[in-house]
Amino acid sequence: MTATYTFDIVSTLDGFGSYGEGGDWGGYWGKHGPEFLAHRLAQYEAEQRLVLGANTYREFVKILGPSAERPDGADPINDRMVSMPTTVVSSTLTGPLDWPNATVESGDAVDVVTRLKAESDVPLRSHGSLSLNHALMAAGLVDRVQVTVFPVISGRTGTDPIFGGAADFDLELLETRTLDGRTQELVYRPTLHH
Numbered sequence: 001m002t003a004t005y006t007f008d009i010v011s012t013l014d015g016f017g018s019y020g021e022g023g024d025w026g027g028y029w030g031k032h033g034p035e036f037l038a039h040r041l042a043q044y045e046a047e048q049r050l051v052l053g054a055n056t057y058r059e060f061v062k063i064l065g066p067s068a069e070r071p072d073g074a075d076p077i078n079d080r081m082v083s084m085p086t087t088v089v090s091s092t093l094t095g096p097l098d099w100p101n102a103t104v105e106s107g108d109a110v111d112v113v114t115r116l117k118a119e120s121d122v123p124l125r126s127h128g129s130l131s132l133n134h135a136l137m138a139a140g141l142v143d144r145v146q147v148t149v150f151p152v153i154s155g156r157t158g159t160d161p162i163f164g165g166a167a168d169f170d171l172e173l174l175e176t177r178t179l180d181g182r183t184q185e186l187v188y189r190p191t192l193h194h
Contacts, residue, residue, distance in 0.1 A: 002117040002118055003116070003118075003120035003121070003122065003123055003124050004123045004124070004143045005051075005113065005117060005123070005124040005125075005126070005136070005141055005142050005143050005144070006123065006124070006125045006126070006142075006143065006144040006145075006146055007126050007133040007136070007137065007142045007144070007145045008043075008125055008126060008127045008146045008148075009127070009128065009130075009133075009145070009146070009147055010028065010147075010150065011147055011148065011149050011150070011162050012029065012149070012150060012152045012153060012154045013150075013151065013152065013153050014153045014154060014155055014158060015158075015161050015162055015163065015164075016154050016158030016160060016161055016162070017128065017130065017159075017160040017162045018158075018159050018160045019154050019157040019158055019159060020157055020158075020159040022156070022157050023154065023158075025152070025154070028150060029150045029152045029154070031151055031152060031182065031183060032150075032180075033179065033180030033181075033182070033183070034180065035179045035180045036148075036179040036180050036183050037077065039177075039179055040077050041076050043125075044080045044081055044084070044125075045080060046123070047122045048084065048122050048123045048125050049084065049085045049087060049116070049120055049123075049124050049125070050081065050085070050086040050087070050124075050125055050126070050127070051086070051087050051089065051113065051116065051124050051125070051126040051129070051132075052086060052087070052088050052089070052126060052127070052128070052129050052132075053088070053089055053090070053109075053126075053128075053129035053130075053131060053132035053133075054088060054089070054090035054092055054093050055129070055131075056127070056128040056129040056130075057088045057090070057093070057097070057102075059128070060081075060082075060099075061098060061099065064078055064082060081127070082099060082100060084101065085101045085102075085122075086099060086101055086102040086103070087102070087103055087104075087105050087112070087116060088102055088103070088104050088105070089104075089105050089106075089107075089109045089112050089113070089132060090104055090105075090106060091106050091107070109132050109135055109136060110135060110139045110141065113136055113141050114139075114141065117141065130160060130162060134163075134165060134166040134167070137166065137167065137169065137190050137192075138166075138167045138192060140192065142190055143189065144174065144187055144188070144189060145171070145187070145188045145189075145190050146185065146186070147162070147185075147186045147187075147188070148179075148183060148184070148185045148186075149183065149184045149185075149186065151182045151183060167192060167193075168192070168193040169192060169193055170190070170193050171188035171189070171190055171191075172189040172191070173186065173187075173188055174187045174189055175187040
């Protein structure tokens, strides 16, 4: 049996994964509440392997800082994410990485994740890594797309449209949850639309 692969992404209502210059929203657009944070931590505490693309890995290191400089306990979700076994799929990075339990896998992302799914005895989860996950979705390797929609529209400052450039997909809704009375978590099974 192959490991389940979840593409986990956060978004504004208008489909942006982050904000650019002039955006002063803060993390999670300033809309994270205690229920969301507890739920998010529980999702990441489960035993699993994190899969990141090189750009997302670089961004996480930039945001979180090198492991030697990161204070323990400052943010339990980020602490857990950093401590998870992690595979970074990259043709430009070489190890060792400044990220505990992280390895670099070079080569075609579809081949790397196909092998990971076959060999892993724990689920795989990827946060962000848009181009990587678009390619994996097109190859039929993404079992679940988890989109957490925050109650904001960032039409002026939004960047990184979460599905911009992706193929067309039909989505089967598997789960839905409202967190803190305002944030929606939607989990879908994607199927390439023909």
